[in-house]
Amino acid sequence: MKYIVNKTINIDKNEITSIKAVENDMKTRFINFQLLANNQPLDLTGLTVRVYGKTSKGTEVFNDLNIIDSTKGLVELGLTRPFLVAGITEYQLKIYTSDNGVLSSNILQIDVTKDLMSNNSIETSNEYTSIEKAFQQVDDSINKINSAIVDVKANQIGGTNLLDNTDLANPIQMFNNTPNIQLIVDKTFQRQTSIYNEKLIGLQSAGDSFGDTYTSLFKTNDKIIQPDTTYTISFNYMSLHAAGDISSSCFLYFNKNDGTQEVVYMDVDLASHGENWFKYVKTFTTPTDIKNIEVRFGFRCTAFAWLAIDGVKLEKGTMATDWSPNPLDWRNEVGNGVNLISSSNCILTADRIAFPTRLKPNTMYTLNMGNIKYDGACLNVYRTSDDYTKNETKPLQTILDWENIRGIYTFETNSLIPDNEDLYFVFWGGGINDKYPNSNKKIKLEEGIVSTPYCESVNTNSKQIESCRNDINNNTKQIASNSSSINDLYNWVNKNIQMEYISGATSLTLQANKAYYLDGQHVADITSIDHSALKDGEKVYFYVASGDQLAHIVFRRQGLCNQNVRVWLPRGQDFWITGNDNGDTIFTLMKIGDAMRFLS
Structure with missing residues (x-):
């Protein structure tokens, strides 16, 4: 049962509104207010309406009202037992906005008649249900936060990837795989x-x-x-x-x-x-x-x-x-720090500066210009046999094309770049050779995508290096001429190590100080090698004792370059020994640690 009294309250008018009630009535007495401003219904959308009252005994009441119709300004106040204390109870309606604004009504009164049933008399106390609700919301929020913390601890969120090279920036190889x-x-x-x-x-x-x-x-x-x-x-x-x-x-x-x-x-x-x-x-x-x-x-x-x-x-x-x-994958992005161009060993022409260097195809490099700045210049790569001073000469690759050159650049060489051959790294721009002699010259070109501190190139004297290279080539030719026949090679090998003929072989079990060879037009396609009998530092040898181009020994990357077999091939690719070597080249495979590697 509800006993409802309807009242209209003008927020902007100061008037005493008195209502009659009886002490200790419970859950039956309600007042429905319509709140007006300038004689128009006050829109309560998104607002909160509360009541603050003081009884004749000085106790306080602070409760929420139920909004019946926000657009019409209709709210409902339930008169609780702490509110209904014999005597005059004064109260105000307070409207709260979302940004903590407050709008209060004039003072209202309830004239509470004494209840004659003395056994219903109870000790009155303050009632703060609105505050209690707010505290409950805070408690609920704290509980949710604590629960979330517990969940995070239980879930043990790691976030760090423990596998290397999942960005595939470096070559990836199969191991423990099926052949199909x-x-x-x-x-x-x-x-x-x-x-x-x-x-x-x-x-x-x-x-x-x-x-x-x-x-x-x-x-x-x-x-x-x-x-x-x-x-x-x-x-x-x-x-x-x-x-x-x-x-x-x-x-x-x-x-x-x-x-x-x-x-x-x-x-x-x-x-x-x-x-x-x-x-x-x-x-x-x-x-x-x-x-x-x-x-x-x-x-x-x-x-x-x-x-x-x-x-x-x-x-x-x-x-x-x-x-x-x-996070440790960055180690794979750093080269060996070697400067591939020498600031003091360059060739100056009218509008170009050429640095002798060697690069690899399809490889990342970083160029650090240091404090040197050029506005409107090109960076190109040419063969040493190309006349880079002529505009019509096409470069192997254009790194930068008429840009303001300064700071650090990272680039990838294309497939036209020959592997480990002499090249020119050329700066081309108007007046560039006039600025260069007076500059700081701390230019660094290095492999990888991380720029490391400047150091001078170890190849500071290209003429001396070229002279050494020619000496090596001459010595190699002399050695080749001394091997006047394939039989000479046979005799030399027989005096030093054991030999094993491996025509048609696909797998080998290696023994230290042994030479494995072919002749004629025979071939061997090696996909499996057992080197468990070799100790660290022990060697084996391979050669093709034939001048026939069809004869060959090929070492297959797919079967050998993995964590189980651990035979590492040059550049991680299939490695061929062919009859073109004409028996003059002996290839050495050495046990280093737990892996086999070809010596250069």
């Missing part, structure tokens, strides 16, 4: 591009052999993975298969210090996804004995299939954060 898989790391794969970087990882069936198709691509460094600790791996993927069935062959390998291994399956849903990127996340706990974590990607298929991988991230904790590179 092909790795493609490029700007595009199956018409797809990376979400995060310039390149993405592509894996696809190779040849007509299907079934289980996989490779390991990443491995954490030793000692950074903690035992009995929670980690999360995440990556974006896309897959497609021509026909039949496809399923995940993705795993995590927990390599232990005792040489054993635990395997965790990554149940990547490849079957139902087409050419769209999806994200896979897996949280796991490492075993008590852990050395490192190896990440394997692959698929099981009955027909041609491919899998694209992007944004691989391994981090501590239970949450997968957005991809970011390993």
Whole structure:
């Protein structure tokens, strides 16, 4: 039951409005106010209306009113027991804005009649429900904050990528792989591009052999993975298969210090996804004995299939954060700091300065101009045999084309740049040779994308270096002429080391101080080498004792350059020894640490 009294309150009029009530009535007496301003309903949209009152006994009441209709200014006040104390209770309505503004009504009164039922008499007290609500909201907010803090601690958000080279800035190689898989790391794969970087990882069936198709691509460094600790791996993927069935062959390998291994399956849903990127996340706990974590990607298929991988991230904790590179990947972006041009060893012409140098194709370099500034100049690369002083001579590459040259530039050489051949790095601009002799000359060209402190080039005397190079060439020719026949080479080898004929070989088990050779038109295609019998520093030798161009020994990068075989080839590419060497060149493979390397 509700007993309602309706009252109109003019906010801008000072008048006493008195209402009758009875002491100790509960949950029955209500006053509905219509609030007016300038005789118009006061719009209460977005506002709060409260009542502040003092009873005849001095107790206080501070409560919220219920807004019935905000646009018509209608509110409802429920008269609670603390409000209904015998005597005159004075009160005001207060309207609060969102920016803490306050608008108060005139003073109102309630004439409360005494209740004759003495057993209903109670001790009165202050009532601050509005303040209590505010405190409750604060408490709720604090509880939410504490809960969020607990969640963060429980989730152990890591954020740091523990895998190297996931931005694919450096070459990536397969290891522990099946032979029926092909790795493609490029700007595009199956018409797809990376979400995060310039390149993405592509894996696809190779040849007509299907079934289980996989490779390991990443491995954490030793000692950074903690035992009995929670980690999360995440990556974006896309897959497609021509026909039949496809399923995940993705795993995590927990390599232990005792040489054993635990395997965790990554149940990547490849079957139902087409050419769209999806994200896979897996949280796991490492075993008590852990050395490192190896990440394997692959698929099981009955027909041609491919899998694209992007944004691989391994981090501590239970949450997968957005991809970011390993903070230590910057080490791979720094070259050896060698200055490839000499400020004192250059050639000055009318409007050009040429610096002798050597570069590599498809490689990142950084040029630091120091304090030297030129307005409107070009940077070009020419062969030393080209006449760079003529405008019509086309350069191998234009680094900058008529720009204001100052500060630091990073650029990538193109595929036309010959590998390790003499070149000219040429500055071209009007009056440039007049400014250069009086400048500070602290120019530095170095490999990598990080500019390191200036140092003078070690190649300060190109004529002396060229003279040494000619001496070496002459000595080499003399050595070749001394080998008057292939038989001479046979005899020399027989006197010093054992030999093994390897025609048709695809795998070798190496023994120290042994020479492996071919003759005639025979070939060997080496995809597997066991060098466990060799000690650190021991050597083996290879040569092709034939003048026939068809004869060759080829060392395949895909089978040899991985963490299991550990035979490192020059520039990480297939390495050929051919009959063109005519038996005059012996190639030495040396055990260095736990890997085999060709000596230059």
